[in-house]
Every structure is written in C-alpha cells, then in structure tokens.
Amino acid sequence: MTIQQTLNSFRTGPDETGHFGNFGGRFVAETLMPLILDLEKAYTEAKADPAFHAELTSFHTHYVGRPSPLYFAERLTEHVGGAKIYLKRDELNHTGAHKINNVLGQILLARRMGKTRIIAETGAGQHGVATATACARFGLKCVVYMGAVDVERQKPNVFRMRMLGAEIVPVVSGSKTLKDAMNEALRDWVSNVEDTFYCIGTSAGPHPYPMMVRDFQSIIGKEAREQMLEREGRLPDSLVACIGGGSNAIGLFHPFLDDASVAIYGVEAAGHGVASGAHAASLNGGRPGVLHGNRTYLLMDADGQIAEAHSISAGLDYPGIGPEHAWLHDTGRVTYLSTTDSEALEAFQLLSKLEGIIPALEPAHAIARAVEIAATKPKDHLMIVNLCGRGDKDIFSVAEHLGGME
Amino acid sequence: MTTRIDTRFATLKAEGRAALVTFVMAGDPDHATSLDIIKALPKAGADLIEIGMPFTDPMADGPAIQAAGLRALANGETLHSTIDLVRAFRASNAETPIILMGYFNPIYIYGVESFLKDAKDAGIDGLIVVDCPPEEDDELCKPALKAGLNFIRLATPTTDEKRLPKVLSNTSGFVYYVSITGITGSATPDFSKVATAVARIKAHTHLPVAVGFGVKTAADASAIAKGADGVVVGSALVEAVRKSLDADGKSTAKTIGAVTTLVSEIAAGVRAVKK
Numbered sequence: 001m002t003i004q005q006t007l008n009s010f011r012t013g014p015d016e017t018g019h020f021g022n023f024g025g026r027f028v029a030e031t032l033m034p035l036i037l038d039l040e041k042a043y044t045e046a047k048a049d050p051a052f053h054a055e056l057t058s059f060h061t062h063y064v065g066r067p068s069p070l071y072f073a074e075r076l077t078e079h080v081g082g083a084k085i086y087l088k089r090d091e092l093n094h095t096g097a098h099k100i101n102n103v104l105g106q107i108l109l110a111r112r113m114g115k116t117r118i119i120a121e122t123g124a125g126q127h128g129v130a131t132a133t134a135c136a137r138f139g140l141k142c143v144v145y146m147g148a149v150d151v152e153r154q155k156p157n158v159f160r161m162r163m164l165g166a167e168i169v170p171v172v173s174g175s176k177t178l179k180d181a182m183n184e185a186l187r188d189w190v191s192n193v194e195d196t197f198y199c200i201g202t203s204a205g206p207h208p209y210p211m212m213v214r215d216f217q218s219i220i221g222k223e224a225r226e227q228m229l230e231r232e233g234r235l236p237d238s239l240v241a242c243i244g245g246g247s248n249a250i251g252l253f254h255p256f257l258d259d260a261s262v263a264i265y266g267v268e269a270a271g272h273g274v275a276s277g278a279h280a281a282s283l284n285g286g287r288p289g290v291l292h293g294n295r296t297y298l299l300m301d302a303d304g305q306i307a308e309a310h311s312i313s314a315g316l317d318y319p320g321i322g323p324e325h326a327w328l329h330d331t332g333r334v335t336y337l338s339t340t341d342s343e344a345l346e347a348f349q350l351l352s353k354l355e356g357i358i359p360a361l362e363p364a365h366a367i368a369r370a371v372e373i374a375a376t377k378p379k380d381h382l383m384i385v386n387l388c389g390r391g392d393k394d395i396f397s398v399a400e401h402l403g404g405m406e
Numbered sequence: 407m408t409t410r411i412d413t414r415f416a417t418l419k420a421e422g423r424a425a426l427v428t429f430v431m432a433g434d435p436d437h438a439t440s441l442d443i444i445k446a447l448p449k450a451g452a453d454l455i456e457i458g459m460p461f462t463d464p465m466a467d468g469p470a471i472q473a474a475g476l477r478a479l480a481n482g483e484t485l486h487s488t489i490d491l492v493r494a495f496r497a498s499n500a501e502t503p504i505i506l507m508g509y510f511n512p513i514y515i516y517g518v519e520s521f522l523k524d525a526k527d528a529g530i531d532g533l534i535v536v537d538c539p540p541e542e543d544d545e546l547c548k549p550a551l552k553a554g555l556n557f558i559r560l561a562t563p564t565t566d567e568k569r570l571p572k573v574l575s576n577t578s579g580f581v582y583y584v585s586i587t588g589i590t591g592s593a594t595p596d597f598s599k600v601a602t603a604v605a606r607i608k609a610h611t612h613l614p615v616a617v618g619f620g621v622k623t624a625a626d627a628s629a630i631a632k633g634a635d636g637v638v639v640g641s642a643l644v645e646a647v648r649k650s651l652d653a654d655g656k657s658t659a660k661t662i663g664a665v666t667t668l669v670s671e672i673a674a675g676v677r678a679v680k681k
Contacts (some may be wrong), residue, residue, distance in 0.1 A: 306511070
C-alpha cells in the first residue's frame with residue numbers, strides 16, 4: 001500500500017507512451033505501428049470534439065437504452081443478510097451486454113477515420129454480436145474472427161452475427177480460442193492496412209486500445225456514481241465486477257479509483273481452481289509477460305509460451321488481462337479475487353431464483369464473490385455489482401452442466 | 407564494432423552480388439534434425455541464417471511458420487535449446503552470421519540480460535524481434551546493441567518517410583524490408599515497387615537492405631536481388647520441411663535434402679544477378 005500513498009491519482013494513466021506503470025505499451029509489428037499511431041491521433045481529436053460525444057450520447061440514449069438502471073437487489077440482500085446490494089444493469093443494453101458501449105465508440109471513430117471495413121475478435125460472441133450490430137446500423141463491412149472451438153460452443157451467437165450480415169471466420173490456428181482469434185484479427189489488420197479498422201473488444205491490446213476501451217466503458221461507472229448519489233445520497237462502499245480482459249470492470253471502477261473510501265474488487269475466473277492449472281486467472285495464477293501488444297499478467301509456461309485458459313464462461317477464457325488491471329493489482333488499489341466454475345453456476349441459479357434475473361456466466365463470477373463479501377458487511381454498507389451481461393446465451397451450456405432442464 | 411553480419415555483407419558487396427538470407431525454425435521438426443538442416447545451409451548457398459524462436463502466438467506469421475513453430479514446441483524446443491542449437495552449429499562454423507528471429511515474450515521470460523549474454527556467448531550475431539518497434543527500444547534493442555549484438559529492424563510499406571528515420575535510428579547489421587503489408591508467406595510482392603522502396607530506404611541509411619516476405623522461387627530471388635543487398639527466404643523452406651515429413655510428422659531421409667535443394671536453387675537465382 002506504500003505505492004498507493006505516493007500517488008496523487010489513479011485516474012491519470014496511461015502515460016504518453018501508453019504505459020500504466022510498467023504495464024501496457026505498444027509491442028506490435030512495424031506494419032501496425034503507423035496504424036496505431038494514426039488511431040491514437042484520431043481518438044485524441046475525437047475525444048476533444050463535443051460533436052463526437054453528442055453523437056455517441058444520442059446513440060446511447062436512443063439505440064442502446066442508456067442509462068442502464070441501478071437496481072436495488074432487495075431479495076438477494078435479504079438472503080445474504082449483510083450489505084445492501086445494488087446491480088448495475090448493463091445486461092439490459094441492446095445486444096445484452098456492456099460490449100455495445102465500447103463498440104459504438106469505436107465504430108463512430110472508424111467512420112470519422114474513413115474506414116469502411118471493420119474486423120473484430122470474439123470469444124463467447126458477445127463482442128462479435130455487438131460489432132456486427134453496429135456495422136449493420138452504419139452499413140459497414142464486418143468480419144469477425146472466432147476460434148473454431150468457440151464457433152462450436154456458441155452457435156446461437158454465430159447465427160446472430162450472420163443474421164446481422166457479418167462474415168464469421170472460424171480460426172483453426174493454435175488453440176482455436178479467443179487468443180488465436182485475436183492473433184488472426186491482427187494478421188488480417190497487417191494485411192489490410194488501408195481500409196480496415198480493428199475493433200478490439202476488451203481493455204487490452206496495444207496503446208491506445210486499453211485507454212480508449214476504458215473511456216468508452218467508463219459510462220458504466222459515471223452513471224452508477226450519479227445514480228448512487230441520487231438514491232442514497234453518498235458514494236458506494238464497495239464495487240464488484242468480473243474480469244476476463246476486464247473492460248466491464250475498468251468501466252465501473254475508473255470513475256471511483258480516487259475515492260479512497262470505495263473498496264474495489266475484481267473477480268477472475270478460477271475455472272477448476274487456481275491450483276488445478278485449469279483456470280483463466282491471470283493475476284492470481286500468472287505473471288507479467290508480453291502478448292497482443294501489451295505487457296500484462298499472462299498465463300504461460302517456464303519458457304514464456306502462452307498457456308490455454310480455462311473457464312466455464314467463454315467470455316473470461318483469455319490467458320491475459322488488461323494492463324491497467326495489472327497496474328491496479330500491483331499498486332494494491334483494487335483487490336483481485338477469483339471464482340470457480342461451480343461457484344459461478346451456483347451464483348447463476350441464486351440470482352435467477354431470487355431476483356428473476358438470469359445473469360450471464362461472466363457476471364455470475366462477480367455475484368459469487370459479492371455475496372460472500374456482502375455477508376461480512378453491516379446493513380448500511382452499499383455495494384454495486386456490475387451485471388454486465390444477460391444469461392440467455394448461456395442457458396444451454398448451464399443446462400448441460402446442471403444435468404438437464406427438468 | 408564489426409560483427410559477422412557486417413563482414414559478410416561487405417565481402418559479398420566486394421564480390422558483386424546480393425546475399426541469400428535463409429530462415430528456418432529452431433526445433434522443426436525436432437531439435438537434432440533442425441541442427442542438421444542449419445549445418446547444411448551454408449554449403450547449399452545460404453550466406454546468412456535466420457533461426458526462428460518458436461512462439462505459441464506468432465501474430466505476424468502466416469500458416470507455414472505458425473505450424474513450424476507449433477511442431478517445434480510439440481517436440482520440446484525452448485529458447486534455451488535454441489541457443490544450444492547455435493552453440494552446436496558454431497562448433498563447426500565460425501563465419502556464417504546467425505540471427506535469431508521471433509517474438510519478445512520468451513526473451514522477456516528468459517530475462518533480457520541473461521538472454522543477451524547467453525546468445526552472445528553461443529555465437530549469435532543479431533536479433534529480429536517482431537513485436538519490439540522503436541517505441542519500445544529500451545526493452546531489448548538498446549540492451550542488445552550494448553551487448554554487442556546487431557538489432558535488425560523491419561521496415562514495411564507502411565513505414566513512411568517521416569517514420570523511416572525513427573525505424574532506422576537504432577538499427578544495425580542490415581535493414582529487413584518486408585515487401586508486402588501482410589503476414590509471412592502470403593503474397594508475391596510487386597518487384598517494381600520493391601526496388602523503389604529499397605532505394606527509398608537507402609536514401610536514409612548506409613546499412614544493407616535485405617528484402618523478404620513472399621520469396622518462393624529462384625526467379626523471385628533474382629528479381630529481388632537486382633534491387634536489394636539481400637534476399638530473405640523463409641516460408642518456402644519451412645514448407646519444404648513440412649512436405650518431407652512422414653504421416654506422424656517425423657523427419658524422413660528426404661527432409662534435409664528437401665531444404666538444401668531449394669536453397670541451392672534460390673541461391674543460383676541470387677548469384678545469377680551481378681551487381
């Protein structure tokens with residue numbers, strides 16, 4: 001905690017070279033370097049342009065359905081018997097998750113830059129669906145890279161993306177999952193530098209992506225802050241969000257990072273348990289390395305070869321994490337916990353039965369730890385859990401794990 | 407400081423021809439066979455040798471080199487054993503420059519300082535690390551130069567006039583011009599554009615310029631040798647290795663010959679061009 005005391009603010013990162021402390025950076029091939037420098041310039045200009053923000057806000061209001069409600073989960077709170085639990089309901093957004101917040105920002109930016117072809121990577125398919133949706137809305141060509149393994153296990157989302165007019169490219173290289181989809185999207189970008197915009201789905205990748213995605217997702221935290229002040233007349237005491245790459249979490253956390261009274265918890269996917277080796281908990285079970293353009297915590301072997309992640313949730317199944325989380329972990333500002341597959345399945349059922357809200361498996365990881373933390377807190381403790389996605393996409397795989405729908 | 411790379415390019419310039427730079431993957435299809443391949447390369451006509459350091463996530467490589475890396479990893483190749491490979495090669499060859507090419511993470515995990523020391527001791531002359539652009543020079547480039555290794559940078563069609571000086575600033579040994587915007591092994595470059603691009607780079611540097619990406623035949627090599635100081639061939643050699651393997655992916659009696667035959671053909675293409 002000594003580092004924390006010497007910092008004036010946790011909200012000023014990254015520095016001009018794209019680093020959050022020692023993390024982040026721009027570890028990309030030379031072909032891409034001019035492209036990410038262009039992107040940084042275009043984003044800096046857009047960020048300072050009120051017309052850009054006005055357009056984005058208009059789409060948030062009329063297309064996405066923002067602000068998303070801050071909902072007091074009364075029965076869950078009664079059940080736990082501790083802190084007062086609020087849910088930030090980004091699962092009510094158009095397309096069913098927080099992903100659309102970031103995609104709309106990036107697609108509006110791509111249009112400003114005159115790009116006509118959008119590429120994206122996707123794991124569970126939520127970012128792919130959001131990207132395909134925005135591309136349909138703006139008449140842009142959309143190509144989504146998806147690991148062949150994920151194409152098989154996320155069929156409804158594959159169908160959705162095709163309905164929206166996107167081309168799905170199943171990736172058969174490497175481990176055929178999200179990290180390989182990202183490799184393949186980068187290869188596409190290297191090959192199509194003129195007309196193509198790479199819409200990254202999480203707060204990772206080379207600078208400026210981690211910063212840009214965080215900024216677009218920070219609408220979650222900004223709204224939550226105002227809503228809590230309005231409802232309770234004060235800031236929350238704690239925040240809880242799940243982490244794969246970490247975009248929903250950084251979106252909720254960032255506006256609160258300098259409020260020392262707010263305890264912040266990120267929840268990684270522990271799969272079969274961090275000790276088992278079959279997990280996706282980069283901070284709790286990995287170490288710093290360099291992949292996909294940035295230095296961050298990664299799962300890897302002793303030779304620096306990237307390991308496969310495991311999680312019941314395809315959206316958390318990534319062997320890295322956004323660089324800002326790596327820095328918030330090392331500085332101690334955010335506490336990173338983890339939830340196993342079976343704990344997430346229990347939380348999935350708990351929230352469904354008590355609140356009539358079927359969460360995605362990703363935020364079910366956050367719910368599992370939130371319930372545990374809330375139980376140790378007094379009744380006037382205010383907690384916000386980010387409900388970043390709805391569970392429709394997961395019902396079949398959950399049914400399989402629970403042994404049927406009866 | 408003069409390295410084996412500097413000496414080799416100077417000698418070939420005096421001879422009036424371009425250099426043939428050959429790329430093979432360390433440990434592909436297995437450690438012992440890849441050592442035999444590398445040992446056979448100079449006699450087949452390779453002037454410089456690039457050795458790929460296998461990595462699980464080679465984001466700038468096409469299917470051929472991706473697959474070669476995975477074959478090597480499946481057979482237990484590591485960065486330590488790749489350095490051993492060069493040490494073993496050096497026991498019988500003191501002249502041919504050796505360049506390791508790959509991605510930063512295995513080096514970062516090895517530890518930059520120990521890696522540079524071990525690489526230098528083993529007789530490695532230069533490094534090409536795809537995901538270390540000038541913006542990250544403090545990470546590896548500057549320490550490598552300090553350790554007496556060449557740091558060879560990639561320049562691409564997207565590297566414009568404004569950016570070239572930055573790319574060339576801490577480059578040594580030679581400049582590797584990537585002739586297409588794309589991944590390794592993908593398309594055949596437009597040779598007329600290559601010569602113009604090489605001239606553009608040479609206006610900014612005295613370093614030799616080698617051109618790669620997309621070279622498959624002796625004719626490709628001749629076309630590039632006309633305008634460049636070196637011709638790099640990689641994916642085609644790696645494919646020759648793959649095609650020589652048996653159904654279980656093991657090397658056969660044909661493996662080494664498959665590579666050396668192709669290298670000899672391409673070397674003839676390079677040497678046919680007098681400068």
